[in-house]
Amino acid sequence: MAPKGNNMIPNGHFHKDWQRFVKTWFNQPARKHRRKQNRVKKARAIAPRPAAGPLRPVVRCPSVRYHTKVRAGRGFTLQELKAAGFNPRFAQYKSKLILFPIHNKKKLRAGEATEEERKVATQLTSEVLPIRQPAIRTKARVPTEAEKTFSAYITLRKARADARLVGIRAKRIKDAAENPDDVTKAAKEKKPAKK
Structure with missing residues (x-):
């Protein structure tokens, strides 16, 4: 577009080497596929342990804006584990899991699964303990005179x-x-x- 009035003629730099500075994202589908393959490979390597990660506590979000929602916390505190009577490392896979022995030939320790229990074990691919938002429903009622x-x-x-x-x-x-x-x-x- 031509300049209007008695103004300076714009000097457009149209011959810059723009192809050096353009970032493309053509490898996005391939990266997505590779990430999925890596997840499957990791799940096979750690089977029959859960692929979803360690158990996490259910916590409420901070601040008045979000405190009605619950989410997965970072982890249990050492005080909570001590009160429950668990070793911090052992507590990661305690509940609702079949504990495989470290050494098959040695005598089973307390809490480790027997041969029959280990044969039944299957890998859990979904979340270990899914978080559900509590549904708060209030019943309709007639307001009192004091409320009016x-x-x-x-x-x-x-x-x-x-x-x-x-x-x-x-x-x-x-x-x-x-x-x-x-x-x-x-x-x-x-x-x-x-x-």
């Missing part, structure tokens, strides 16, 4: 005023107790409204 007359705005304003005036009111009560003869310190009576 309740005003959140007035309640908050009164609470703010009470918090602001707590020192002044305490001083006024203390002065009135010390000087009962002083008329200005005593509580003033409200005048009747004129008709």
Whole structure:
């Protein structure tokens, strides 16, 4: 587009070597396929252990905005494991898993699976303990008279005023107790409204 008016003619740099700076993403489908193959290979290597990773606790998200949701936590604290009576490494695969012995020829230790239990074992490919959001359903009901007359705005304003005036009111009560003869310190009576 030609410049309008008595302005400078734009100098467009149209001969830059742009192909050096362009990033392409043509290998995305192949990378996706390779990642899937690697997941399958890892699952076969660690079978019959779960491929989904270690057990994680269910925790609530921080902040008022997200605290209604639950998600998988980073892990159990050492205090929680100690209270449950578990060694931190042993606790990773304790619940709902068949514990294979480290050495097949040696005597089985406490908690390790027998030969029959090991034959039954299958690999779990899904999540170990899936997280489900709790459904909170409230039943419909008729509001009470107190709920109908309740005003959140007035309640908050009164609470703010009470918090602001707590020192002044305490001083006024203390002065009135010390000087009962002083008329200005005593509580003033409200005048009747004129008709």
